[in-house]
Amino acid sequence: MAKLTVNDLDVRGKRVFVRVDYNVPMEEKDGQMVINDATRIKETLPTLDLLINKGAKIILAAHLGRPKGQREPSMSLRPVAAKLADMINRPVAFVDDCIGEKVENTVGALKEGDVLLLENVRYYNEEEANDAAFAEKLAKVADIYVNDAFGAAHRAHASTEGVARIVAKRGGKCAAGLLMERELKFLGDELETPASPFVVILGGAKVSDKIKVIDRLLEKADTILIGGAMAYTFKLANGFKTGKSLVEADKTDVALAAIAKAAKRGVKFLLPTDNIVATPQETGKLNKKGKPVFEFVNPRVLAEANIPDAEEGFDIGPATAATYAEVIRSAKTILWNGPMGMFEDKRFAEGTNVVARAVVEATQKNGAKSIIGGGDSVKALNVAGLGDKVTFMSTGGGASLEFLEGSALPGVAALSDK
DSSP: OOBOBGGGOOOTTOEEEEEOOOOOOEEEETTEEEESOOHHHHTTHHHHHHHHHTTOEEEEEOOOSOOTTSOOGGGOSHHHHHHHHHHHTSOOEEESOSSSHHHHHHHHTOOTTOEEEEOOGGGSHHHHTTOHHHHHHHHTTOSEEEEOOGGGTTSOOIIIIIHHHHHHHTTOOEEEOHHHHHHHIIIIIHHHSOOSSEEEEEOSSOHHHHHHHHHHHTTTOSEEEEOSTHHHHHHHHTTOOBTTOOOOGGGHHHHHHHHHHHHHHTOEEEOOSSEEEEEEEEEEEEOTTSOEEEEEEEEEEEOSSSBOTTOEEEEEOHHHHHHHHHHHHTOSEEEEESOSSOTTSGGGOHHHHHHHHHHHHHHHHHOOEEEEOSTHHHHHHHHTTOGGGSSEEOSOSHHHHHHHHTOOOHHHHTSOBO
């Protein structure tokens, strides 16, 4: 069912409560919290520009990190307000709370086109509990509700679902922002009847994270390419040795069922034929979580099927990367979710980079539609400087996966139908 969007609304003079995803990466520098990557802020600018030009009084709500109901200063959205003001070339008011009299007074003083950012909604435990009384307090300043936070739409929280329900009950409109609309279009409509050949590239750590997606996409895909640590669970399921590689030994039956379903449906299901392996060695240090830190020595290409006991797989090998690239270049529709290896380490990044370049080539030269399903795949493309050369990059990690699985997202379900 198509959802109402901001384009369908008359917002002039109205108080528009906009849920955005400003959960941006930050680090401390000289005693100040500094934003490392403003992509999530940038992605909301088309919606904000539209609302500003239409004369809305804009109230932005977001979360940052996991403060667990505490006022954690390092997770304040104040630096985000300053960054947003720079990006839209106009003042952005900030209130150090998200409910209460101070918020109501500031909203009351807003003029048409003004923008206000509220403090981190997760400073209250009631946010994640979707507490009805808390949602009422958030909704007190809202005539209209807009959700532009696809990355948080899979959570039934007060600001993503509760407020929408209250606004709708009062007869107010609840609409998707322009970013949300694009996410639903590309991850939903475009993949409903994809142009063939439809190639799905799946990586990441765990088969268990992706099995529902694999199962659903086997209904539509022509070829599925498997990489990342999840490939070693498939290797183990096929009776090969995986050394010290990350595997889910209790998920081999699930892996075999996926291979069998692919064979039954005539879907090509390709697994790595070679790998980049290295030997993990303990450093004697512990990370922030108290776990041992390893360094990985003697990285090499392993063409054999069995990984030696002392070694661990970290990337697809060059032969696999070349095979995958050839398949990708012939595609008309591409969905990519999950890197091919531990791309954060340059020694194990080439598999992911080869796939990224092939996706870009298919898009730019052959007119393929390339849809990147959020998370580390987006990060890998951005690191390679190729992020602007694909058709669409999702801003949702877990939300993208749940949507691709066919799950209803509470934050989407709560919006008004057209």
